Amino acid sequence: MIEQVYKISTGNEKAVEKVIYDENLHYLHMVFNKDEGLPEHFSNSNVYMTVVRGTLSIGLNDQEIHKYSNGTLLKIPVNTKMNVKNLNDETLELIVVKAPAPTK
Template identity: 75%
Template sequence: MVEQVFILSAGDEKAVEKVIFDENLHYIHLVFGRDEGLPEHYSNANLYMTVIRGRLSIGLDEQEIHEYKAGTLLKIPFHTKMNVKNLHSETLELILVKAPAPIS
């Protein structure tokens, strides 16, 4: 078998799955319920964030929180302050790609 196969979790339980974490890229699957999210932090790479389902509430640098619905892809530059949250009752599911992969 030439290809590698990765299975993402299904469901509504909180998940932060590091699906692919290698020298080329980081591919992370995230699932958050209402009022869940990531701790505020600075991006350590160029980020590509896809909203799979639900609505993303995200504050970047000093901007107010913006909301993005399913089907939206955000490109977030390196070293941007991020506050990623689900402020809604529906489950939020995201795919986060860091490329190139951060160096430690």
């Protein structure tokens, strides 16, 4: 078998899954229910964030919180302060790709 196969969760339970975490890229799958999210942090690589379902509420650097619906792809530069939350009733599901893979 040439290909490698990975699985991601398919439910509504909170999840932060490191699906692929190698020297090339980091591929993460995240699921957040209302009022859940990530601790505020700075991006350690270029971040490509796809909203698979729900609505993402995100504050970047000193901007006000912006909302993005499913089907939206955000490109966030390295060293950007990020505040990622689900402030809505519907479950939020994200695919996050960090490329190049962070070295720290």
